[in-house]
Amino acid sequence: VIGPEDFVRLSALAFRLDVSDRQAFMTEGEPAEHFFTMTQGVAKLFKLMPDGRRQITGFARPGDFIGLAAGVSGYASTAEAVGAVRLCRFNRSQLRLLLDDFPQMEEAILAAASSELAAAQAQMMVLGRKTSRERLATFLLSWRGSESQETATMPLPITRQDIADYLGLTIETVSRCFTGLRHAGLIALPAPGEVTLLEPTQLAAVAEGAAICPAD
Amino acid sequence: VIGPEDFVRLSALAFRLDVSDRQAFMTEGEPAEHFFTMTQGVAKLFKLMPDGRRQITGFARPGDFIGLAAGVSGYASTAEAVGAVRLCRFNRSQLRLLLDDFPQMEEAILAAASSELAAAQAQMMVLGRKTSRERLATFLLSWRGSESQETATMPLPITRQDIADYLGLTIETVSRCFTGLRHAGLIALPAPGEVTLLEPTQLAAVAEGAAICPAD
DNA sequence: CGCCCCGTTGAAGATGATCAAATCTTGTGG
DNA sequence: CCACAAGATTTGATCATCTTCAACGGGGCG
Numbered sequence: 062v063i064g065p066e067d068f069v070r071l072s073a074l075a076f077r078l079d080v081s082d083r084q085a086f087m088t089e090g091e092p093a094e095h096f097f098t099m100t101q102g103v104a105k106l107f108k109l110m111p112d113g114r115r116q117i118t119g120f121a122r123p124g125d126f127i128g129l130a131a132g133v134s135g136y137a138s139t140a141e142a143v144g145a146v147r148l149c150r151f152n153r154s155q156l157r158l159l160l161d162d163f164p165q166m167e168e169a170i171l172a173a174a175s176s177e178l179a180a181a182q183a184q185m186m187v188l189g190r191k192t193s194r195e196r197l198a199t200f201l202l203s204w205r206g207s208e209s210q211e212t213a214t215m216p217l218p219i220t221r222q223d224i225a226d227y228l229g230l231t232i233e234t235v236s237r238c239f240t241g242l243r244h245a246g247l248i249a250l251p252a253p254g255e256v257t258l259l260e261p262t263q264l265a266a267v268a269e270g271a272a273i274c275p276a277d
Numbered sequence: 278v279i280g281p282e283d284f285v286r287l288s289a290l291a292f293r294l295d296v297s298d299r300q301a302f303m304t305e306g307e308p309a310e311h312f313f314t315m316t317q318g319v320a321k322l323f324k325l326m327p328d329g330r331r332q333i334t335g336f337a338r339p340g341d342f343i344g345l346a347a348g349v350s351g352y353a354s355t356a357e358a359v360g361a362v363r364l365c366r367f368n369r370s371q372l373r374l375l376l377d378d379f380p381q382m383e384e385a386i387l388a389a390a391s392s393e394l395a396a397a398q399a400q401m402m403v404l405g406r407k408t409s410r411e412r413l414a415t416f417l418l419s420w421r422g423s424e425s426q427e428t429a430t431m432p433l434p435i436t437r438q439d440i441a442d443y444l445g446l447t448i449e450t451v452s453r454c455f456t457g458l459r460h461a462g463l464i465a466l467p468a469p470g471e472v473t474l475l476e477p478t479q480l481a482a483v484a485e486g487a488a489i490c491p492a493d
Numbered sequence: 494c495g496c497c498c499c500g501t502t503g504a505a506g507a508t509g510a511t512c513a514a515a516t517c518t519t520g521t522g523g
Numbered sequence: 524c525c526a527c528a529a530g531a532t533t534t535g536a537t538c539a540t541c542t543t544c545a546a547c548g549g550g551g552c553g
Binding site: 237 | 509510517519
Binding site for chain 1: 532
């Protein structure tokens with residue numbers, strides 16, 4: 062929706078940022094002065110409790126906005142690079158300016174906020190009401206959905222710990238659910254950092270609450 | 278931020294809606310043609326699974342927007358009146374028109390979306406990582422925060438079932454946590470449908486993970 | 494008065510957490 | 524190229540929290 066000549070003017074307002082693996086570029090609670098758009102890589106967003114408990118609130122990939130979630134107490138989450146990340150940074154104070162120049166941007170941001178809200182509510186259902194296996198099935202499907210090419214085998218460049226902190230589980234439970242789904246023939250784990258969804262339909266059924274008879 | 282003469286023009290675009298107790302006025306999965314602003318009462322938003330499991334994704338009160346959360350599959354949640362509710366309905370298709378006429382509205386909507394996103398992420402932490410007691414403490418404090426007058430004793434016009442479905446617990450666990458907090462001297466339950474926060478500071482400590490020694 | 498719904502409390506059970514250890518992967522240095 | 528160390532993953536055994544099942548008390552409304 063944004064043409065090439067727009068892109069030049071847009072570039073004037075954007076600050077390009079390269080972030081290396083495991084580096085945080087946005088911190089929970091800090092004044093929300095900027096927001097970001099991912100151009101390359103994957104980032105994870107999370108919140109921490111004083112005692113170290115962690116909840117990953119989402120993952121961001123190219124095209125996603127980061128930093129829309131903010132209240133009086135600043136950014137709602139910390140954002141950290143998963144591998145090398147490239148992004149654009151905008152000033153919130155210039156948001157008005159930006160929106161006046163790029164009316165399309167307004168729609169894009171609102172649409173992004175809407176679908177992020179919808180995703181957040183879906184995640185509430187996951188965290189509040191789904192079993193561990195349902196959670197993992199839901200996660201794998203949504204991860205595929207956000208992959209550009211929706212093939213059966215996809216990269217999964219995050220650790221079990223990250224998945225656990227996203228799903229409100231422990232790494233052990235996540236691992237057990239992986240093996241459970243594998244034994245049920247719904248997925249395969251060809252290599253570390255990769256998953257194959259063998260039976261997406263059945264997986265979707267599991268994600269929505271259907272029981273699986275074998276190896277249940 | 279919206280003046281009286283603006284209000285008249287705004288009224289032309291808004292459709293006033295009265296909803297009675299337990300009536301749904303927005304349904305999960307339906308095309309997101311409208312969005313709403315609450316003017317009176319309380320509404321609850323929730324998602325359902327095929328087998329009946331329910332997750333309340335939020336509560337709305339006067340001034341809140343409803344229906345911002347929407348994706349390709351329509352509204353993210355169902356909205357239902359808790360008691361009598363009065364609201365304004367806008368067409369999403371006229372959103373552009375609306376925003377052109379009321380630039381302040383734009384800021385308001387973006388700010389609302391931002392803080393809703395922040396609240397959603399906070400709720401993810403609640404659902405994914407907090408214990409039952411921490412969840413209830415968090416809920417009581419946030420409920421007070423959204424009450425107009427922040428007195429110690431406040432109305433709580435929702436059932437235990439609603440609280441349970443909001444916190445990802447069962448009514449029994451919610452009830453037990455109420456009793457636990459009462460015995461710990463942090464809250465009082467003067468009458469059905471009312472709570473008194475006796476020790477907001479300690480309650481906040483509990484919500485953030487501090488243990489309580491007596492009656493723990 | 495009696496019914497129904499809501500809330501509370503008790504006891505047993507299940508899911509996921511915790512603790513522990515073995516295996517595999519990855520990266521590093523000899 | 525191989526040995527080794529550090530971290531990630533898997534699996535097993537036990538434990539705790541929350542759920543489930545059950546029963547009881549109270550208030551509102553017909």
